[in-house]
Amino acid sequence: MDTVATTVFVLLFVFVTVLGFVASRWKRGDLTQLHEWGLGGRRFGTLITWFLLGGDLYTAYTFIAVPALMFGAGAIGFFAVPYTIMVYPILYVVFPRLWAVAHRHGYVTSSDFVRGRFGNRWLALAVAATGIFATMPYIALQLVGMQVVIGGLGFDTTGLSGDVPLIIAFVILAAFTYSAGLRAPAMIAIVKDVLIYVTVFAAIIVVPIKLGGYGAVFNAVDVNKLLLAPPPPDGSSLGQYAAYATLALGSALALFLYPHSFTAILSSSSGRVIRRNAAILPAYSLVLGFLALLGFMAVALGLSKDPTFAAGFKQYGNNFSIPALFMASFPSWFVGIAFAAIAIGALVPAAIMSIATANIFTRNIYREFINPACTDAQESQVAKLASLVVKVGALLFVFAIDVPYALQLQLLGGIWIIQILPSVLIGAYTRFFNGWALLMGWAAGIGTGTWMAAENQFKVAIYPLHLFGTTVPCFIALSSVAMNIAVAVIVSLPLNRVASDRHKDVTVAGDYA
Amino acid sequence: MDNKEKTGARASWARLLLLAPFVAVLWVPFYNSIEPKIFGVPFFYWWQLLWVVLGTVVIGIVYRIEH
Numbered sequence: 286m287d288t289v290a291t292t293v294f295v296l297l298f299v300f301v302t303v304l305g306f307v308a309s310r311w312k313r314g315d316l317t318q319l320h321e322w323g324l325g326g327r328r329f330g331t332l333i334t335w336f337l338l339g340g341d342l343y344t345a346y347t348f349i350a351v352p353a354l355m356f357g358a359g360a361i362g363f364f365a366v367p368y369t370i371m372v373y374p375i376l377y378v379v380f381p382r383l384w385a386v387a388h389r390h391g392y393v394t395s396s397d398f399v400r401g402r403f404g405n406r407w408l409a410l411a412v413a414a415t416g417i418f419a420t421m422p423y424i425a426l427q428l429v430g431m432q433v434v435i436g437g438l439g440f441d442t443t444g445l446s447g448d449v450p451l452i453i454a455f456v457i458l459a460a461f462t463y464s465a466g467l468r469a470p471a472m473i474a475i476v477k478d479v480l481i482y483v484t485v486f487a488a489i490i491v492v493p494i495k496l497g498g499y500g501a502v503f504n505a506v507d508v509n510k511l512l513l514a515p516p517p518p519d520g521s522s523l524g525q526y527a528a529y530a531t532l533a534l535g536s537a538l539a540l541f542l543y544p545h546s547f548t549a550i551l552s553s554s555s556g557r558v559i560r561r562n563a564a565i566l567p568a569y570s571l572v573l574g575f576l577a578l579l580g581f582m583a584v585a586l587g588l589s590k591d592p593t594f595a596a597g598f599k600q601y602g603n604n605f606s607i608p609a610l611f612m613a614s615f616p617s618w619f620v621g622i623a624f625a626a627i628a629i630g631a632l633v634p635a636a637i638m639s640i641a642t643a644n645i646f647t648r649n650i651y652r653e654f655i656n657p658a659c660t661d662a663q664e665s666q667v668a669k670l671a672s673l674v675v676k677v678g679a680l681l682f683v684f685a686i687d688v689p690y691a692l693q694l695q696l697l698g699g700i701w702i703i704q705i706l707p708s709v710l711i712g713a714y715t716r717f718f719n720g721w722a723l724l725m726g727w728a729a730g731i732g733t734g735t736w737m738a739a740e741n742q743f744k745v746a747i748y749p750l751h752l753f754g755t756t757v758p759c760f761i762a763l764s765s766v767a768m769n770i771a772v773a774v775i776v777s778l779p780l781n782r783v784a785s786d787r788h789k790d791v792t793v794a795g796d797y798a
Numbered sequence: 799m800d801n802k803e804k805t806g807a808r809a810s811w812a813r814l815l816l817l818a819p820f821v822a823v824l825w826v827p828f829y830n831s832i833e834p835k836i837f838g839v840p841f842f843y844w845w846q847l848l849w850v851v852l853g854t855v856v857i858g859i860v861y862r863i864e865h
Contacts, residue, residue, distance in 0.1 A: 360830075366846045367823035370853045374816035377857055500838020512842055513830050526826040534824065557865070564857040570850045578843070 286439035293621025294438060294628070297480070298454070301473045301629050305461030308472040317662040320393055322466035322669065323644040324552045327388065331561045333471055334553040337637075338562060339569045340474030341549045342540065345430035345631035346423075348481070348576060352610075353603040355580030356589075359510025361525060363577055367533035369570035372540050377563035380541060381556030382713045382797045388551075389796045394641075395547050396649040399708045404789025405720030406653060411727050412705045413649035416544040417642050419702040422694035423543070424638045424679035425686075427631040428455070432683070433601050434624040437608030448684060454628070459676045462636045463669050467552055470636040477633050480626035482572065484611075488623075489575045492582045492614050502578070505585035522756035528747045535763035539703040542710070544641035545634060583610045635679070643671035693743035700734040700746075703762040707773050713797065720786050722776035730769030737761045812863040819853040 312328050314321040329337060347365070354362030383398065392398045396416065400409035428451060435450045461469045493499050503511060516524030540546055553559055583606040588594055591613070597605040611623045647668040652659055659667070686694075708723050718726075737748040738761055750757045750764055781787075822845075829845040836844050 360842060363843070363846065366850065370819050370823050370846070370849050373853060373857055374819060377860070378813065378816065498838055500835075503838060503840055503843075511832065511840060513826065515827075515830065526830070530824045530826050534820075560857075560861055560865075564854055564861055567850050567854040567857075570853075571847065574843075574847045574850060 287617050287620065289617035290621035290624065291438050293618050294625045297476075297622070297625035298457075298628065301476055301632070302457050302461065304472050304476065305457070305465060305469040308461070308468040309465035311465075311468050311472060316466060317665045319644065319647065319661065319665045319668055320391065322665050323393055323640055323647075324548065325467040325471055327552055328554055329471060329552050329558070330554055331558050331565075333475075334549070334558050334562050335565055336474045336478050337471045337552065338546070338549050338566060340470065340477050340630070340633040341545055341637045342566075342634075343481075343569045343573060343630075344427055344634040345627045346426045347573065348627055348630060349430045349433055349604050349607055351573065351577050352580035352583065352607050353605075355577050356583050356606040357580075357603040359506065360513050361529060361532075362580065363574075364529050364532045364536070365577060366570065366574045367530075368536040368540075369567070369573060371534060371537035373563045373567055375537060376541060376550075376566075377560050379710055379713060380550050381559050383547075383709070384550060384553065384556050384559055385798060386713070386792055386796045390792065393548075393551065394544065394645045394648050395542070395705065395709045396645055399705075399712065400649070400653070401791045402712050402716070403708070403718075403720035403723065404786060404791070405724065408708060408720045408724045408727070409649055409653070411724055412708055413645045415701050415705050415727075415731075416645050419698035420544050420638050420642050421675070421679060421682065422698050423545075424635050424675070425682040426695050427635040427638075428679065428683045429604075431628050431631040433604050434608055434627045436597065436601060437605070437612065437620075437624060451683070452680070454632070455676060455680050458632050458636055459639075459673055462639060462672050462676075466669075467548070467637065467640055470633045470640075471552075473629065473636075474633045477626065477629040478569075480622060481630060484619075484623040484626045485572050485576055485579075487619065488579055488582075488611070488614070492579070492586075492610070495614065496582065496585050502581050502585045506581050520755060522749075522758070524758065528758040528760070531758075531760035531763045532746065535703065535760040535766075536699070538706060538710075538766070539699055539762055542702050542705055544645055545638040548641040548644060549637060579610055580606060583607070586610065586613055588613060635676070639672045639675040639679070640668075642675050643668045646671045646675075696743065696746055697735065697738055700738060700762045700765060701731055703766045704730040704734070704769050706766055707770050711770075716787055716790055717777060717781075718773050719777040719780040719784075720789070722773045722780055725776050726769040726771075726773030729772040730765045733768045734761050734765030737765065810860070810864050812860045815856050815860055818856055819849055822849050822852070 314326040316322045351362060351365045387398060390401055396409045396413040399412045431454060432451060440450055441447050493502055496502055513525040513529055516522050516526055550559060588606060588609045589598055594609040597609060611620050647664055651667050652664060704727050707718060707726055741748060746761055747758045748761045750759050829842055832840040834841055
């Protein structure tokens with residue numbers, strides 16, 4: 286075990302724990318109200334929202350997995366960059382509208398909006414359930430990220446005793462989320478983001494100097510991994526080009542539909558704050574891009590052949606490439622900072638995800654179906670308890686299920702969450718769709734998406750479509766949501782004639798401006 | 799009116815600029831090449847990293863025009 290690194294790691298962890306508890310007094314509000322506990326009172330300005338969304342979207346798992354994919358598979362792993370380029374124009378245009386209508390009507394979740402817009406509680410339930418099921422494996426993956434760095438510090442993470450550090454981290458997380466709500470991850474995100482920036486900038490300067498410049502880094506990578514494989518010249522397939530583009534676009538369309546992103550957006554204090562953030566959040570994408578290149582640096586350093594790291598790679602696979610890179614390139618105290626950045630980077634999104642799913646459970650299942658007469662204080666209390674249940678669930682998930690399964694479920698989660706796009710994103714613009722038609726489209730999208738993933742044994746997110754004699758390898762999320770929209774349109778046309786439900790819309794055009 | 803001030807201005811034609819980043823990164827065959835390199839970085843990588851920055855610039859311009 287590395288004593289210096291572990292000491293630095295633990296000290297930073299203790300520091301953010303204290304912050305997490307102090308946070309309940311920050312921008313003080315009545316925490317017995319759901320929008321205070323679960324949305325921080327919708328009071329976060331441009332800078333806090335920047336830290337919060339940055340800490341929320343660029344998770345510990347991203348920081349481990351993207352470089353690992355570059356390390357293993359090469360150029361295709363870089364799709365995270367175009368993905369995070371396209372996501373911000375979408376944020377700029379669509380989400381201030383959703384913020385405005387949510388603010389006007391007191392909506393806390395996307396399902397709240399769908400309930401008000403389409404007046405269909407079953408559609409709202411489908412949206413709520415999708416959010417919860419898509420998020421659970423995502424929380425579990427944050428723990429996997431944490432496990433890798435704890436393993437990197439020299440702790441044995443196998444067996445019952447190996448789970449102890451993770452359990453401690455989780456109890457801390459659960460406690461401050463329970464008491465401070467969204468204020469806790471907002472405050473901790475500031476520390477996390479500063480640590481991440483310091484760590485990544487140090488790495489992208491120090492490691493290439495060691496290796497003899499960026500040219501040397503790229504020269505060390507197998508030329509076939511440096512670029513996407515070009516499609517066959519006879520035009521029979523669009524090959525990796527289509528896979529790369531659809532992965533990026535589908536992921537960009539799905540990102541802000543996730544409950545944790547939606548929650549962070551609604552917690553901002555105005556639409557203007559969201560637009561400003563669309564312009565300044567790409568700073569994180571730049572960091573992510575450089576971080577992806579660290580995967581190539583790990584290749585150039587020959588880490589997978591280094592006997593010092595053999596055990597780590599054996600246990601954690603390519604996910605060990607980033608921890609190994611830091612251990613190989615930096616003194617122990619800095620390794621402690623880097624690993625703390627990743628572990629705290631897991632706490633922030635895990636906290637927001639558990640708050641977001643708790644909000645959904647409380648608003649769209651408990652209040653809607655179980656106890657419609659509950660008081661605001663009861664509602665907030667149920668959400669706090671639900672956030673605990675969600676976290677225990679995620680923890681059990683990690684212990685009970687192997688990492689590959691968590692990955693497969695997260696892949697499915699991405700395919701599922703995009704199915705609420707017609708109800709939420711398009712619903713923010715038009716009331717053309719009928720509520721029942723959206724529900725049928727949702728079912729069709731979930732069905733085809735899950736089927737295509739099953740055809741791939743839940744291992745690959747790309748499914749080949751055969752269109753006009755050409756094979757188009759397409760990200761399943763994108764092809765299945767196209768099916769979803771097609772069904773919703775076809776069913777809406779007759780329903781709008783014979784059984785229009787437009788009178789159930791409680792929102793008016795002015796609510797969106 | 800007060801609320802309009804708070805949530806932002808009217809949508810403008812400038813928003814068409816927001817399509818540029820989509821074209822730049824979705825047109826994969828254009829940038830899937832090693833050359834031209836900059837500081838040893840293949841075109842595939844610096845083109846996309848450049849668009850992270852240009853994406854920010856485009857959104858910044860649209861924001862300026864609308865507010």
